[in-house]
Amino acid sequence: MSILGLRPDPLMGFRFLVMVEGEVVAAFSEVSGIQAEVEVLELEEGGENGFVHKLPGRAKHGNLTLRRGVITLELWRWFTEVVAGRPVRRTVSVVLLPGAQLAIPVRFVFESAIPVRWTGPELKAEQSTVAVETVELAHHGFLVEGP
Numbered sequence: 327m328s329i330l331g332l333r334p335d336p337l338m339g340f341r342f343l344v345m346v347e348g349e350v351v352a353a354f355s356e357v358s359g360i361q362a363e364v365e366v367l368e369l370e371e372g373g374e375n376g377f378v379h380k381l382p383g384r385a386k387h388g389n390l391t392l393r394r395g396v397i398t399l400e401l402w403r404w405f406t407e408v409v410a411g412r413p414v415r416r417t418v419s420v421v422l423l424p425g426a427q428l429a430i431p432v433r434f435v436f437e438s439a440i441p442v443r444w445t446g447p448e449l450k451a452e453q454s455t456v457a458v459e460t461v462e463l464a465h466h467g468f469l470v471e472g473p
Contacts, residue, residue, distance in 0.1 A: 344392060345419040351400040356393035357420055360434055390436055390463045401461045405441040415440050432472035439465040
């Protein structure tokens with residue numbers, strides 16, 4: 327059975343699609359780093375000893391980390407462009423596929439993403455584990471689209 331026109335994947339643990347500029351590039355089994363934080367600025371007011379004003383500051387976003395059990399050349403090529411000094415920022419979407427706990431897809435859209443780390447698989451002839459690729463993306467923030 328295919329998902330959004332993809333070929334059937336032998337690794338049934340994939341629950342997340344990754345799209346770059348609207349095109350599906352891979353299905354991933356693990357996504358981490360979907361986080362946002364607002365710095366808190368403390369302002370002390372003269373004569374007011376009962377509290378300190380706490381004001382919102384800049385937003386910070388963690389890097390997005392994608393792990394999958396099969397290498398995808400599209401992400402590797404994008405990373406090599408950055409290494410070669412030709413960085414191209416792109417919009418990356420992570421789509422949570424419907425399953426037992428999710429009735430309709432939810433999409434996280436990461437603006438101005440750029441790959442900052444790529445880790446290839448550990449290759450060991452004596453083990454029958456799947457080769458795992460890890461890609462880390464820096465970005466300027468994200469939106470959540472869904473139900």
